[in-house]
Amino acid sequence: MVYSVYFSPTGTSKKGAETIAKVFSPDFKAIDITKFDSMPKDMSFKKDDIVVFGAPVYSGRIYKGASERLKKFKGDSTICIISVTYGNRAFDDALIELSDIVSENGFIPVAGAALVAQHTYGEIQVGRPDDNDVKEDTDFAEKVKSKIENGKTEKISVPGNRPYIKGDQGGKGGSFRPLTNDNCIQCGLCVDNCPEGAIAPDCRTISDKCIACFRCIRNCPMGAKYIDTPEYLGFAESFTKKLSKKLENQYFI
Ligand SMILES: Cc1cc2nc3c(=O)[nH]c(=O)nc-3n(C[C@H](O)[C@H](O)[C@H](O)COP(=O)(O)O)c2cc1C
Ligand code: SF4
Ligand code: SF4
Structure with a gap:
């Protein structure tokens, strides 16, 4: 098989x-x-x-x-x-x-x-x-x-x-934390699918469990999970420029 x-x-x-x-x-x-x-x-x-x-x-x-x-x-x-x-x-x-x-x-x-x-x-x-x-x-x-x-x-x-590299510290998640807007219809999809059980039943992100994998942002059918903090947007812009060469x-x- x-x-x-x-x-x-x-x-x-x-x-x-x-x-x-x-x-x-x-x-x-x-x-x-x-x-x-x-x-x-x-x-x-x-x-x-x-x-x-x-x-x-x-x-x-x-x-x-x-x-x-x-x-x-x-x-x-x-x-x-x-x-x-x-x-x-x-x-x-x-x-x-x-x-x-x-x-x-x-x-x-x-x-x-x-x-x-x-x-x-x-x-x-x-x-x-x-x-x-x-x-x-x-x-x-x-x-x-x-x-x-x-x-x-x-x-x-x-x-x-x-x-x-990084010894025991390797393989860590990221530091960004998704937010939830009013489009959320409490369908429970993100709660059920989070790899770390990091979304509370009311859909808020449980910060110390979240690994910033962004699965919830990618998969929310209502576009209710997002991140637009200046910290994330600044990082995303410079990282995108830095990694522009296709591997x-x-x-x-
Ligand atoms: C916390 C975190 C760390 C990452 N570290 C690296 C990295 O070291 N090198 C890299 O090229 N991509 C890195 N990525 C990007 C992921 O490896 C890449 O998006 C991958 O395709 C995600 O796989 P998935 O779609 O199966 O979840 C990282 C992503 C996250 C969320
Ligand atoms: S997947 Fe989207 S709509 Fe469904 S509970 Fe999560 S945030 Fe709300
Ligand atoms: S980013 Fe990943 S770990 Fe964090 S709440 Fe969303 S699905 Fe869970």
């Missing part, structure tokens, strides 16, 4: 992991671990399963809350493909960290990808992953598939440092 397992607040890591998994089987099973209470009951995989892992880069690392969830999955020398998604700045040590997480838990990462996507903040690489990214991911997955069919299932090495996806087979 083929699986995609992803943590993906704004959906780009999901898209990457699912594009890759689809090449292995159009009937792959998606395991979405983004929501706070979303872990499945059975977290073990068989020797002949194939798992595609996907997670975003936060501060050059795998976000801590995601790595805690990912560490619960166990393989039985199960082949996997690892993918991290990043907002056109850098993926730093996130891919090697994901490789270590899965390797320590019974998986063999036979290929990896660092995929460029729209950044959570500002207007950076808006619309990515686009059609061209999907094509590149599909080509990559086809190459990995033939490599596996040819019996080449050894672990790959991916770039990064050990110890990872390419990188694949490791």
